[in-house]
Amino acid sequence: MSDLLLVVFDLVLLVGLLGVAWRCLASTDLFRAVVLFITFGLLLALAWVRLEAPDIALAEAAIGAGITGALLLVTLERLRSIAVERRRGRPDEPPDPAGADALLHALHDPPPPRRTFVPALTFALVVGGLMVTALWHQPDAVGLEPVVDEHMGVSGVDHPITAVLLNFRAYDTFLELAIVLIALLGAWSLGRYDRLPARPAPGPILPGTLRLLVPVAIVTGVYILWAGSHAPGGAFQAGAILGAAGILLVLARPRDLPMAPSTPLRLGLAAGVGLFLAIGIIGLFIGPGLLGYPPEWAYPLIIVIEVAATLSIALTLVALFIAGRPAGDDH
Amino acid sequence: MSETPAAMLPLAISGLVALSLALAILATIWPRQAHRIGGYGAVLMAAAVVALSALFLAAGPEPENAATRVALGGWEAPLGVMLHLDGLSMTLLVLTSVVGMATSLYSLGYVHDPIERRQFWPLWLWLWAGLNMLLLSGDAFNLYISLEVVSLSAVALVAFTGTAAAVSGAMRYLLINILGSLSFLMGVVLLFGEHGVLDLVLLEARTEIGPTERMAAVLMTAGLMLKAALFPLHVWLAPAHGSAPAPVSAVLSGLVVTGSFYLILRLWMGPFAPLATPAFGILVGLLGVAALIWGSAQALRSGRLKSIVAYSTVAQFGYLLIAFPLMLVDSEAWKVVVFFAVVHALAKASVFLAAGTLQHAAGHDRIAEMGGILRARGRTVFALGLAGVSLMGLPFTGGFIAKYLLLEAGLATILAGSLIGVLWVIAIAGGGLLAAGYVLRMVAPAFHRGPRDAGEAVSPWMDWVPLGLAVVAAAAGFAGTLTLHTLTLTPGAP
Known part of the structure; x- marks a missing residue:
């Protein structure tokens, strides 16, 4: 049933x-x-x-x-x-x-009028049909699960996805963090932050709600980050939740946005990639290779990287929401 | 040192990746020092690549096992990501470091506004790091992410001056890039679903011709053709490359499109090799x-200096497509193609840098009104002409050697009994004539009588770097033997 x-x-x-x-x-x-x-x-x-x-x-x-x-x-x-x-x-x-x-x-x-409708539909149907044909012929591949399971013991964490993301394929994750950062650099290169003139001052309800919501979001974010080592969760999800809390705070104070001074802000934004690479280079000399950890140090190092990455992702997302580089960045 | 070059090679490869990433991160954290980090870093990076190539050649391995593979984090494929260095990637790494260093030195003069400088350098160093990682990656998914690093920083660089033309060119470039990346990713997903591995060498061993491989090959190649602006997916190129700042145009036309082309070549020489049939080649x-005809025609019609150069990229990339059928007949031809791509990248970057100097001096790039500037700026016009001569393929330049070798491959095709070879030979020879047409359009006003007008002052970097790079492009012919030797150190290469 x-x-x-x-x-x-x-x-x-x-x-x-x-x-x-x-x-x-x-x-x-x-x-x-x-x-x-x-x-x-x-x-x-x-x-x-x-x-x-x-x-x-x-x-x-x-x-x-x-x-x-x-x-x-x-x-x-x-x-x-x-x-x-x-x-x-x-x-x-x-x-x-x-x-x-x-x-x-x-x-x-x-x-x-939609002149492109028929060509677009034909294109979608042809590509979709070919995709379905290709997928139809695919075997039930096991992928890499058995290989990952075999190596879980030396990965330093208990959750296979985290093991893949932060140990086995740490290079990919490092580059994904870099991409988020590059997106922000691109947005900042286009211009300085300017306040939205049309936005009215928020009423009493928004700040009141935030007083309840933001602490909950922070606790949830930290929990999701911590849970990543043994259950679904991790830096990207935690960073997004903390970033959302930050966005709410920005929305509640549109008039007097506190702008962090340039260098600490940039240090925070680049902390994820910076620490990741620094630990990776140490791994090149005393560990198994670039972006590798000595097995007994794997767990603490992964936690350090995840905390830094969470902070950087949250900051980057808030900065993307504000759009435009802070005025302090140009002095 | 008791260690052999072959044993030091893996450390050197990891070191190059780490160095290029560290420079980008440092420039991101301290944008005020970014131009210094970039300037010294460029020299450091070029030195590192020279050292790496010396090690690579000294290691002198047998062609069969020439690829040096480094397991990142100590995790071998299929579990981890492998870096992969062979003759093909080594050649293009050297190209990247030469063009990258020239562009960096040029940018020291070109990007002088302190605020623009802080935006430019971090993005450029990320782009350079992305290119290095793209050339060193041996893993299908990692290639996708490296491509994204390259594309995203390239898009931001096109837009960074913030003018309306630049932003709309960048927007178009972004959409094209996303479409290309998604198409590539879809192909990667199909291959992973079928074979359960992402490593290119493992994939190559497991590939058999089935619907999945065909579909994946179509999707990945189409995505990369879109990014490489290969005909007929080229329409975005001229607005994006033409409206970008000069050093950015040089890198886009010289390195970024070449990077996508490298990936097409790598895939079709590796996992997709069994799919290449003569009909497909034709x-x-x-x-x-x-592409050759259309690109040249547009370049001959255009009235703006930089868009002539941009359209000539479309035309010149036609040669790379013509080389595909040649490769199927003559198994040595792919090396010629790579050599051609290298020489083209050097010459094209130099032409774009020279055009940037002239545009800066004149304040615009309308050819009809640039006569005075062209007459007064002999050094830059000489650089433009010298690189242009290499694009045309006149004797003693790198372009000549490349075209000569291409023609030789074309003639071999005819001798092998393929009639269509005649068309390839005519196109290769005729393309040089068309190139002569648009190169002469750019430099001809310099030889007319009329007033001289040096225009705005330019920094010494902008004056000398294009010339230096043009000399390198012209002299690349002398490095032909070395390049072809390096390329034979590619596994699977005949």
């Missing part, structure tokens, strides 16, 4: 995923599209749970739905405020077809 | 001919 229920649940989930994805793509209202995108992320997290991949589910919910959604929403808000400002500047001129006014129109007006 | 070759 419960099997049947699960099948029904899976089917509903699948239909829901496809439906929400379609509605999101077809939406003519950007705000609605963003909300649908966040919904899609949450449904996708459920799908990962059903595929028995709780680590990915956590990451998808926290980063895919939560942080990305927040970034998209703040981008929309910025677009609106830019467009309003432009329009106020010169009310008589006709709108620039490629300018911010056109973007504002795109927020609500129906898009131009 | 199709790719025809695309190459189209």
Whole structure:
């Protein structure tokens, strides 16, 4: 009976995923599209749970739905405020077809007729069909699970995913941290932070809620980080939760955003990659190789790296949400 | 030292990766010192690559086991990620360090605004580190992440001046790159699902021709062609490369597209080798001919200096596509292709740097109005011309040797009884003529009579570096034998 229920649940989930994805793509209202995108992320997290991949589910919910959604929403808000400002500047001129006014129109007006609909659909069907054919022929590969299981004893941790991410394939994880950092460097290179003029001061409810919510988020983040060594969790998920707490704090104090001085801030942002590489280079000389740990030191070193990575990810995500480099960075 | 070069090689490889990452991280933490970190770091990095290549050649292993593989963290494949150095990656590492050092020195003069400088150097050092990691990686998933490091920092560098043209060029470049990366990743996922390993050497041993391999080959190659701007997936290149700052254009056209091409070559010489059929080769070759004609035509029509150079990249990459059918007939031809790519990268980077100097002096890059600048700045025009001559393939330059070898491979194809070889030979020879057309368009105003006008002052770095790199590009012909010898040290190479 419960099997049947699960099948029904899976089917509903699948239909829901496809439906929400379609509605999101077809939406003519950007705000609605963003909300649908966040919904899609949450449904996708459920799908990962059903595929028995709780680590990915956590990451998808926290980063895919939560942080990305927040970034998209703040981008929309910025677009609106830019467009309003432009329009106020010169009310008589006709709108620039490629300018911010056109973007504002795109927020609500129906898009131009879909001339690309048939080619796009054909392309999607052909590629989708080929993918299905290829997947159909795939064996039930065991992947690397047996090899990983064999080496769990020397990995320093008890959770296979953490063992792969921070020990066996630490190089990949290091580069993923680097990519998050490069994204921020790219965003900072485009300009300085400027305050959103249109945002009203928050009422009493937001700060009140935050007083309750932020401590809970911090405890949850730290727990998820600590749990990573033996259960689903880890630096990326924990960093996203702490980052979300930071974003809430930013939202509650839009007028007087405390800006950290440049060097400590950059040290914090680069702490994850910096410590990771430093420990990795020590491993080159006294350990088994670049980005390797002596087995008896594996557990404490992994914890050190994870704590630094969590801090850096959280800081980077908040900085991406604020967008633009802090003024202190230019002095 | 009692240790043999072969025993020191793994440490040197890890050391190079660590050095390039450490420079990028230091520049990120101390942006105010970033130009110093970058300037000295570039010299250090070039020295490290020279030392590595000396070790590599001194190790002098048999061609069969020439790839030096380093297990990161001590975990051998399939569990861990392997670094992989062979003749092919060594050659391109040397290319990267030469162009990288030239670009760094040039940027000391070009990026002079203290605030822009703080944005530029960390991103450039990340890009350089990404390229090194891409060339040294032997693992399909790690290749994907290295590609992302390269793409993301390249996109940020295109945008960093913040002008409307730069930002929209960067946006287009970003979308193209994401599409290319996702396509590549999808192929990696398919291969992993089928074989359960990610290491390229293990994959090569397990590959058999089935629907998964075909699909993965199509997806990964299409993604990389998009990133390498190979015809017909090239439309994004000219706006992105043309609107970027000069050192960035030089790196994009010289190294980043070459990196994607390297990956295509590596995959088709490794795991996908059984999939290459003559019909497929001819199709790719025809695309190459189209690229050559179309790119050259656009370059001949364009009125802006930098977009002429950008379109010539599309045209020159046509040769690399034409070389595919040649490789299927003549198993030695791939070395010629790599040599061609190396010479092209050197010449193209030098042309872009020279164009950047002229643009800086003139304040714009409209050819029709640049006569005075071109007449007054002999040194830079000479660099432009010298690198251009190498692009055309006139005798005694690196470009000549590369084209000569390509023609030889084409003739071998005809002798092997393939009629379509005639088309390849005509295209290779004719492409040189087209190149002569657009190179002359760039330098011709220098020889007209008229007033001289040196324009704005430029720093000595911007004056001399393009010339130095152009001399290297022209002299690369003398390094032909060494390059071809290095390339024979690639496993699986005939």
